[in-house]
Amino acid sequence: MTTLLVIADPAETIVQVRDRLRANREHDEDLAGVIVLGEDGRLLDDLTMTELYLADPEVTVDDLIGPPWPVTVTPEADVQQIAERLVETRHSSVVVVDHEDRPLGRILPTTFWTC
Secondary structure, X not given: OEOOOOEEOOOOEHHHHHHHHHHOHHHHHHOOEEEXXXXXXXXXXXXXXXXXXXXXXXXXXXXXXXXXXXXXEOOOOOHHHHHHHHHHHOOOOEEEEOOOOOEEEEEOHHHHOOO
């Protein structure tokens, strides 16, 4: 699991989020998307790099929030549960959240397969 998460606020523009991704370029192997948090710190969405790439640069993150919804697990999830979530949803990563839906990290296939 990586704890390197790029966080976005719903009111930010796509340009602002892309600038933040550029600032984290040296960690690109750990970046599968951008976590969108509500004011209470809870997970609202997990925007994929494709969604961010295809979006109009001037729209806000809030305009992109919606299906497909993030794939999440709690820290107690075992390897089989995580694998099942990845296979059934065909997502490229799983967001690990606490019991209040606050993100703790992300499991990527590259880190998952080394378990």
